[in-house]
Amino acid sequence: MTDTDKIFLTQALTEARHGFDQGGVPVGAVMVRSGQIVARGRNKRVQENDPVMHGETDCLRNAGLMEDYNDTEMYTTLSPCMMCTGAILHFGIKRVVIGENINFPGNIELLLDFGVKVALADDPACKNLMAQFIRKYPELWFEDIAGRSHT
Amino acid sequence: MTDTDKIFLTQALTEARHGFDQGGVPVGAVMVRSGQIVARGRNKRVQENDPVMHGETDCLRNAGLMEDYNDTEMYTTLSPCMMCTGAILHFGIKRVVIGENINFPGNIELLLDFGVKVALADDPACKNLMAQFIRKYPELWFEDIAGRSHT
Numbered sequence: 447m448t449d450t451d452k453i454f455l456t457q458a459l460t461e462a463r464h465g466f467d468q469g470g471v472p473v474g475a476v477m478v479r480s481g482q483i484v485a486r487g488r489n490k491r492v493q494e495n496d497p498v499m500h501g502e503t504d505c506l507r508n509a510g511l512m513e514d515y516n517d518t519e520m521y522t523t524l525s526p527c528m529m530c531t532g533a534i535l536h537f538g539i540k541r542v543v544i545g546e547n548i549n550f551p552g553n554i555e556l557l558l559d560f561g562v563k564v565a566l567a568d569d570p571a572c573k574n575l576m577a578q579f580i581r582k583y584p585e586l587w588f589e590d591i592a593g594r595s596h597t
Numbered sequence: 598m599t600d601t602d603k604i605f606l607t608q609a610l611t612e613a614r615h616g617f618d619q620g621g622v623p624v625g626a627v628m629v630r631s632g633q634i635v636a637r638g639r640n641k642r643v644q645e646n647d648p649v650m651h652g653e654t655d656c657l658r659n660a661g662l663m664e665d666y667n668d669t670e671m672y673t674t675l676s677p678c679m680m681c682t683g684a685i686l687h688f689g690i691k692r693v694v695i696g697e698n699i700n701f702p703g704n705i706e707l708l709l710d711f712g713v714k715v716a717l718a719d720d721p722a723c724k725n726l727m728a729q730f731i732r733k734y735p736e737l738w739f740e741d742i743a744g745r746s747h748t
């Protein structure tokens with residue numbers, strides 16, 4: 447975690463907060479290439495009635511068509527679920543910076559197994575926002591993770 | 598592979614053929630529950646400039662918000678990439694019927710490792726359509742799989 451990482455993670459958290467304000471699942475992401483944010487995303491399960499638009503997949507969609515993902519990094523407020531882990535591996539994103547893995551463990555081991563660099567921030571603001579959401583809308587959260595508690 | 602499986606796989610192939618006719622990546626999918634098709638999907642990389650809409654993810658989107666995926670089955674013309682494998686695992690789809698894994702090996706082992714039932718059709722029509730597409734648009738195919746040849 448560098449100071450630059452903290453700046454980009456804060457931008458992912460801004461996306462998550464917008465999602466929370468919209469009544470959505472507050473997970474946000476940004477994609478960075480060559481030190482610049484090239485796309486932003488947030489979970490849109492509620493906003494678009496779309497179960498596959500998590501923060502990371504929405505960010506990948508918003509990045510548009512790219513020939514390759516060399517030198518791309520993904521910043522996400524919450525440890526990626528199996529779908530988003532698979533998306534990161536499929537597109538070949540090189541590094542993932544994760545806000546927290548307390549509210550959802552995700553699949554950090556699988557990312558590492560495939561050679562993705564991972565940095566875990568354990569960020570209090572990310573943890574607090576997600577915990578607040580889960581307390582307020584436990585059923586919505588349970589559906590978003592399809593009844594899973596782990597991966 | 599039952600006779601019913603063949604009927605549903607043919608419906609996935611119909612989606613793939615529509616995609617081909619649209620100039621898109623010809624991978625199609627249908628989701629089945631209680632013996633009925635509940636959603637259809639096709640790769641929309643070209644049609645919607647969306648890299649995350651593969652046959653399976655488009656099908657999951659079109660299925661809309663579901664409380665759970667108990668008793669759901671996914672039929673797909675091509676062995677699922679890592680993103681779609683992750684989506685199948687995340688949502689907890691119980692069984693996947695795969696048209697072919699010759700043009701793209703996919704991640705059948707990972708599905709099996711997580712307890713998903715898999716049936717592989719090795720279907721000539723699925724293989725021919727995909728092979729025809731890859732010959733015609735090799736660069737588009739290469740980008741869709743983000744430069745990977747395997748997973």
Ligand SMILES: [Ca+2]
Pocket residue numbers: 513736740
């Ligand atoms: Ca190109």
Ligand SMILES: [Ca+2]
Pocket residue numbers: 585589664
């Ligand atoms: Ca409910």
Ligand SMILES: [Zn+2]
Pocket residue numbers: 500501502526527528529530531
């Ligand atoms: Zn996810």
Ligand SMILES: [Zn+2]
Pocket residue numbers: 651652653677678679680681682
């Ligand atoms: Zn896929």
